Amino acid sequence: MEKEKLKKDVIAIYAVAVIGLIVTLIVYVGYFTPEWKMYQSEFKKYVKQKLGEEKAKGIETGIKQIYVKELRRVDRCITCHMGYEWKGLENAPNPFKTHPKEILDKHPVSKYGCTICHGGQGYALNKEEAHGFIEHWEEPLLGKELEDLYRPPDRKVLMQMNCNICHRYDTLTAGADYINYAKKLVKEKGCRACHKINGRGGVIGPDLTYEGDKAPEQFDYARIGGRKSVFAWHVAHFKNPKMVSPESIMPEMGFGSREAIALTLLMLSWKKVHLPPEYYPQSYTALADLPTPEEIEKERQMREGEGAFFVNKGCFVCHSISVFGIESAAKIGPDLSNAVEDVPSRFGKTLENFIKEPTGTMAIVLGSQITLTDEEKATVVQLLTKAYEKYRKQQLTSKH
Template identity: 50%
Template sequence: MIKKISQREILLVLIGAVLILAVAVAAIVFDSEPEWKYYQSEFRAVVAENIADIDPATLPSGIQQIWVEKLDRVDRCTTCHLGIGWKGLENVEQPWTTHPMPEIFGDHPIEEFGCTVCHGGQGFALTENDAHGFVEHWEEPLLSDIAASEYDPRKPPPLYEIQCNYCHRYERSTEGMPYINNAKEFVRTKGCKICHVINGDGGKMGPNLTHEGDKHAEGFDFSNLVSDQLTVFNWHIKHFQSPPTIVPGSIMPEMNFQSHEAQALAMLVMSWRNDEDLPRAYLPGVELKDELTPEEIERDRRIREGDGAFFVEHSCFVCHSVKAYDLFSPTDKGPDLSLAPDDVRARFNKTVEEFLFDPTGTMKIILESQIVLSDEEKWEAVEKIMKAYDIVKNRAAEKAADTEGGS
């Protein structure tokens, strides 16, 4: 026997059908009037107002797409940003304005680079919010001044330089990248490679930073970051400004970086990503290693030879100079080890030998966890420190004798 359908069941079916129809109609309406059509319509008006000799009816219409096969990227940004290559639209607002640096297309033709490889964002999306990448699980948002102003409203850092340096990382300096260029100079002058491997070269006291930019947010501990901006960029900024605050127990010395300097360094380390899949044609014509000047090569050779080499090899000179051996620390956070016998006696009432075998304070942590020396190496350190001490004392005595002789 066939069950009779109740009026209630019929009503539910009708309601469901109406809802499905409503959703279908809404989808059709939305698809017929997408957001990008409005921007294209307005672009025609902008062109008509600013450029007299162009018929707006001849302007491109419909979805505009750039397929960069070598980079495996699809960018539809120019569906809305139709004016980026136009002259005469420099003073109109986004998204219709000319690219702020049109000269860049000479070396970076849009057909070969697209947009998102430099600017970030979700290239295949067709709504503003989605295209700018401010959606869940999308890890490459648009690196705009709006995003940057959250970190410095007065002078937003040029976050797009992070993307630039993905290709230009091995250049010593790159035109149009002032923040990254300064950060590279800091890396050279502050001795970062003494503790960190960078671009395949450096010490092993700290973590390898060669591919630091590939590290996901889940790999960072934000528990000590007191800020509303729990981002990787902000983590790096605060860490450069005060390493022990963000990573308790860190022995990384504080360099007293100003805000814009810490921002620059944060941008630099975030640009250090694995470039194995990047076609070589997109890398400038430099060797795939850091460029060094002849002076830097000679300085590196000199400090790794002679009695001072011990303090370089064991990373002591990250914080300590040994001026008797013409070894100058890039940070100078600790006392000159040439004068360690006097300094250790005055502060700890110990000899250098006693202190190295039974350290206290910060040096106890460092010598037990970071610079772990064997007994033989400790004796070698004592010998070289005492030799440096004698050199300093002899120089002082000679200077005093010369002064007396001259008077």
């Protein structure tokens, strides 16, 4: 190597330094022209145009955030959504629009922030990442983009999922019609016959109390067409459980899109969330999720009637026995009034044999949930035979 070549190092240093200068410039240009600055200057312009220069002058620029220590959330959404508390911007385009006032009165921004209700990534300062439709962010904005994807029968319903983080134990929540509907379905269809929810219910199906915490990887998407997501899985599963997981013994309930989406939202809202007690609404039903007085009274009446045995054993959760005045909430199983003739036609064996050696769903129910001694099994046959006699008489009289 020549000494002369070494002297060329000087030129190389200058060349590298120029590249360094360019990199520095790029970084600085990026620093001074973030996306949010564009929105802030547009907001100023918009306010000046609509509300006058005086108002526009008062706008403070810079990164803005709501830090809710209790919820461990930092939401920087208001850096771009600057008009959220302004009067007179109710009809402005997003992101400048005023937030509906009524809901903010009850849920002050300083106490709740934004993302606990809306979803999205509060940390982020650019639209794409803040709205959360990116890899490695599991809480996207529950808004138009997602509703375009899943097409619920009504609009602005996905966000109701997050209402139920705090309103979990309420029977009715104002403005959350899908969640309210889903809660009604849970009662009517008797989900608790098989599933534990909030600590109450059966053990045939999985405990659903924290179903919303399950990760996407914990579901089997092999039989799901289209988008592979937990949301899509639940919707498909509610519509046809056996199609999604063939081994499932969950009965098909004949749910339509509305029911399936409402129930999915409810299920996904059941998460372990760090929530200080004061965030739960102060109502009489809150924190309880207990049966209503009417439900308790009805159960008491059934418990004292002829079919008391079936009520005490819990059979009535799924089966009505109309001749004994027992009405099941869920009606998952058939009415047992005519079991004596119905069982042989369904399973090809007599009631007595079926009770001894049940098959299908009943095998699991009688094997785990409701265990009967031999004496009790005999009682079942005896009582149902009695019910059948009554049923026959009713049939005859109704014919005449």
